[in-house]
Amino acid sequence: GPVLGIEASCDETAAAVIDGDGHILAEMVLSQLAEHEPYGGVVPEIAARAHLRYLPDLVRRAMANANVSYKELGGVAATSGPGLIGGLIVGSQFGKGIAIAHDLPFVAVNHLEAHALTARLPGLVDDGAPFPYLLFLLSGGHSQCIAVMDLGQYRRLGGTVDDAVGEAFDKVAKLLGVGWPGGPALERIAAEGDPDRFPFPRPMLRRPGCDLSLSGLKTAVAQAVARLGDGPLERAQRADVAASFQQAIVDVLADRAVHAMTMMREQFADADLIVTAGGVASNKRVRAALSDAAGTCGFRLVAPPIRLCSDNAVMVAWAGLERLRRDLRDDVSAATLPRWPLEALSQRSA
Numbered sequence: 001g002p003v004l005g006i007e008a009s010c011d012e013t014a015a016a017v018i019d020g021d022g023h024i025l026a027e028m029v030l031s032q033l034a035e036h037e038p039y040g041g042v043v044p045e046i047a048a049r050a051h052l053r054y055l056p057d058l059v060r061r062a063m064a065n066a067n068v069s070y071k072e073l074g075g076v077a078a079t080s081g082p083g084l085i086g087g088l089i090v091g092s093q094f095g096k097g098i099a100i101a102h103d104l105p106f107v108a109v110n111h112l113e114a115h116a117l118t119a120r121l122p123g124l125v126d127d128g129a130p131f132p133y134l135l136f137l138l139s140g141g142h143s144q145c146i147a148v149m150d151l152g153q154y155r156r157l158g159g160t161v162d163d164a165v166g167e168a169f170d171k172v173a174k175l176l177g178v179g180w181p182g183g184p185a186l187e188r189i190a191a192e193g194d195p196d197r198f199p200f201p202r203p204m205l206r207r208p209g210c211d212l213s214l215s216g217l218k219t220a221v222a223q224a225v226a227r228l229g230d231g232p233l234e235r236a237q238r239a240d241v242a243a244s245f246q247q248a249i250v251d252v253l254a255d256r257a258v259h260a261m262t263m264m265r266e267q268f269a270d271a272d273l274i275v276t277a278g279g280v281a282s283n284k285r286v287r288a289a290l291s292d293a294a295g296t297c298g299f300r301l302v303a304p305p306i307r308l309c310s311d312n313a314v315m316v317a318w319a320g321l322e323r324l325r326r327d328l329r330d331d332v333s334a335a336t337l338p339r340w341p342l343e344a345l346s347q348r349s350a
């Protein structure tokens with residue numbers, strides 16, 4: 001039957017219903033932009049309270065739009081980690097409550113697994129990306145290259161040793177004062193700038209493996225901004241810094257992706273899909289560069305539509321459905337885990 005998905009791990013309150021084949025019946029996302037904007041970042045306590053306020057009505061509307069009653073559901077899936085503990089508790093307890101009230105199976109979804117499995121939604125790649133594939137996860141909290149071998153079977157090939165890519169975008173955006181959330185604002189202003197104006201470092205370029213490091217780049221941007229003078233930068237200067245920063249990121253990501261695809265081929269000779277996910281995957285220059293890199297390596301890039309790259313509940317419902325299809329359900333006493341690496345799932349689903 002249909003699956004209800006609930007996502008409240010960060011600052012998006014989201015609910016979605018998919019049918020038993022994974023087709024989307026309803027999807028709702030409420031970004032808490034106004035709540036957090038005055039602070040220039042997500043405030044965990046405010047996020048948790050906002051989830052509490054928004055979720056009941058959002059779920060009610062998702063169910064109404066899907067035209068599905070609770071007793072028709074095949075299960076309830078709620079993000080139970082990793083993320084901000086307050087929101088995770090609100091979302092997962094809400095899902096558990098519905099499951100208990102209507103005697104439905106509950107799935108405690110790992111948010112990263114939900115990003116990882118999005119490419120398997122029917123319609124994105126034919127009937128869904130077949131295993132194994134390479135996942136290049138580029139979000140606000142994570143930047144990792146992962147071999148997705150099977151449901152629950154993940155092998156980390158590399159990742160950031162310091163900042164996540166989205167975090168770097170957000171920090172540079174804050175430095176430039178281009179607005180919040182930083183990533184999309186930075187992409188917009190970068191479009192007006194000269195990407196060659198500032199020769200920012202490309203850390204880790206051509207280094208073996210597929211680790212990445214972004215804190216040196218961030219520091220170089222801060223130093224360049226400081227050298228431009230004390231007062232607020234002119235718009236054209238901000239655009240040049242943004243464009244040059246974005247270009248450095250794009251070059252690093254393309255190089256790291258090529259290395260990750262090479263590693264993937266060594267371990268899985270037939271692998272030919274690279275899937276990108278996470279909010280940064282909605283950046284047009286990043287998508288174009290990854291697509292080129294994939295072509296170079298004889299891989300195909302799968303980039304989900306932007307609304308499915310950033311946080312959403314469709315991916316949570318889908319991860320729940322994939323688990324329910326294999327009879328992998330969780331007890332309503334399942335823990336809520338602020339830290340929950342993908343590789344920890346391998347033990348769980350065996």
Ligand code: ATP
Nearest residue numbers: 139140141142166167183184278279280283310311
């Ligand atoms: P995680 O999934 O690791 O818990 P998260 O849920 O905060 O982190 P997402 O919602 O997937 O991450 O992505 C948000 C991040 O993506 C933010 O850091 C944001 O700045 C970045 N981002 C969103 N759109 C763009 C864009 N167009 N260009 C660059 N970065 C972007």
Ligand code: MG
Nearest residue numbers: 010011012311
């Ligand atoms: Mg978010």
Ligand code: FE
Nearest residue numbers: 139278310311
């Ligand atoms: Fe996310």
